[in-house]
Amino acid sequence: MKNIKNIGFVLIALGLLFSIAYYIKTNSRSAITYETEQLKNKTIEDKIVATGSVVPEDEVNIVPQISGIIQEIYVDEGDQVQAGDLLAKIKVIPNEQTLNSAEGRVKTTQIILKNSEKEYYRNKKLFEKGIISEQDFNSIELRFNQDKQNLENAKSDLQIIRLGSIGGSALTNTNVRSTISGTILQVPVKEGDQAIEANTFNPGTTIATVADLNKMIFEGRVDEGEVSKLRTGLPLKIEIGAIEDKVYEAKLTLIAPKGIEVAGAIQFQIEGEVYLDDEYIIRAGYSANATIVTKVKENVLAIDEYLLQFDNKTKEAFVEIEISDQNFEKRKIEIGISDGVFAEVLSGVSLNDKIKVWNKTEPIKRGEVEDVDDEYKLDR
Structure with missing residues (x-):
C-alpha cells in the first residue's frame, strides 16, 4: 500500500514538472527586432517579356525551274549575292x-x-x-x-x-539564279544530287536559301492573358542571348489574330521590326527576348513587393505599420501596376509610414493559430 502511494506521488510530481515545462515553453517568446522601411517615389513600368528569335524579314528558298542533276554549284554559305546572280547549273536528264x-x-x-x-x-x-x-x-x-x-x-x-532550254535564250532553265540580294544562309545540296522542279504537288528541291541580313525582325510569343495589353506600334527592347550588354530598339508590327496551343497554354505570335547598327553582325536565328512596356507611371508612391503580405482567406494585400516602438498594426493596402520589384501604392499607406520587414521568422505556438488569424483579420 505504501509503495502504491509512493508511485502516486512520483506520478503527480512528474505531471507537475511536465505542466510547468510546457507552460514555460508555450509562453516564452524569442526577442525579435523587426526592421522597417518606407515608401519611395519611383517610376514604374508594366512590362511584358516575350521569348523568341531574330530572323530575316526576307528569306527565300531558291528552287530550279526544271528537274535534273546538279552539275555545278557556284556559291558557298555566307557568300553575298545580288538578284540575278548564278547560283548553280542543272544538267537535264530527259525522261x-x-x-x-x-x-x-x-x-x-x-x-x-x-x-x-x-x-x-x-x-x-x-x-x-x-x-x-x-x-x-x-x-x-x-x-x-x-x-x-x-x-x-x-x-x-x-x-x-x-x-532544258531553247537555243539562243539569254536565261536558260538550267541556270539557277538568286531572286533577291542578300547572304547565302544554306546550301543543302551538293553537286551530283537530283533536283526536282517546283510544281503543284511538290515544293521542289532547295538549291540555296538566301536572306537579307540587313532587315531583321523579332518573332516571339506571348500568353493569352497578356496579348490584350498589346497594340501595334509599341516600342520593344530586344536583348540577344549571343550579344552581351547590348539592347536593340524595335517596333511591334504584328499581333497574330489567332492563338496556338503550346504545352497546354494558348499563345499568340508577335513580330517586331528590329533597328540594327554596324556594331555587331546579327546572324539569322539568334535567340532573343523582347521587353514590351505597356504602361508607365512616373513619380508615384511605390513599395518593395517583398514587404507585401496577403490574407489567406480574402487574398487581399496588407502590410504592418509601426505605431510605436516594435508595435505594429495590420493595414490593408491597395496596389496598382507592378514591375516585378516595386508596386504602385494607390491607398492605405502614406510616405511617412514605417512598414515592417519580415526579415526573421518566429515559430507560432500550438493553440495560437486561430488567435493569430483573428488578430490579423482585415477591417471591413
Whole structure:
C-alpha cells in the first residue's frame, strides 16, 4: 500500500514538472527586432517579356525551274549575292517516255506540214487563174501557216526536253539564279544530287536559301492573358542571348489574330521590326527576348513587393505599420501596376509610414493559430 502511494506521488510530481515545462515553453517568446522601411517615389513600368528569335524579314528558298542533276554549284554559305546572280547549273536528264513523245510529235507535224505545203501551192495556182475564190484560198493559207508554227513549237519542246532550254535564250532553265540580294544562309545540296522542279504537288528541291541580313525582325510569343495589353506600334527592347550588354530598339508590327496551343497554354505570335547598327553582325536565328512596356507611371508612391503580405482567406494585400516602438498594426493596402520589384501604392499607406520587414521568422505556438488569424483579420 505504501509503495502504491509512493508511485502516486512520483506520478503527480512528474505531471507537475511536465505542466510547468510546457507552460514555460508555450509562453516564452524569442526577442525579435523587426526592421522597417518606407515608401519611395519611383517610376514604374508594366512590362511584358516575350521569348523568341531574330530572323530575316526576307528569306527565300531558291528552287530550279526544271528537274535534273546538279552539275555545278557556284556559291558557298555566307557568300553575298545580288538578284540575278548564278547560283548553280542543272544538267537535264530527259525522261525516255517524254522524249519519245516529243520526237513523235515533231515527225507528225512534219508530215502534216508537208501535206499542207502541197495543198497550199496547188491552190495558189488555181487562185491566180481565178478558179477558186479568195476566201477559200485564205483558209488554205491560214492552215498552212498554222502547221508551220506547230512544227516550230514541237521542235522547241523537244529541245527543252533534251537540253532544258531553247537555243539562243539569254536565261536558260538550267541556270539557277538568286531572286533577291542578300547572304547565302544554306546550301543543302551538293553537286551530283537530283533536283526536282517546283510544281503543284511538290515544293521542289532547295538549291540555296538566301536572306537579307540587313532587315531583321523579332518573332516571339506571348500568353493569352497578356496579348490584350498589346497594340501595334509599341516600342520593344530586344536583348540577344549571343550579344552581351547590348539592347536593340524595335517596333511591334504584328499581333497574330489567332492563338496556338503550346504545352497546354494558348499563345499568340508577335513580330517586331528590329533597328540594327554596324556594331555587331546579327546572324539569322539568334535567340532573343523582347521587353514590351505597356504602361508607365512616373513619380508615384511605390513599395518593395517583398514587404507585401496577403490574407489567406480574402487574398487581399496588407502590410504592418509601426505605431510605436516594435508595435505594429495590420493595414490593408491597395496596389496598382507592378514591375516585378516595386508596386504602385494607390491607398492605405502614406510616405511617412514605417512598414515592417519580415526579415526573421518566429515559430507560432500550438493553440495560437486561430488567435493569430483573428488578430490579423482585415477591417471591413
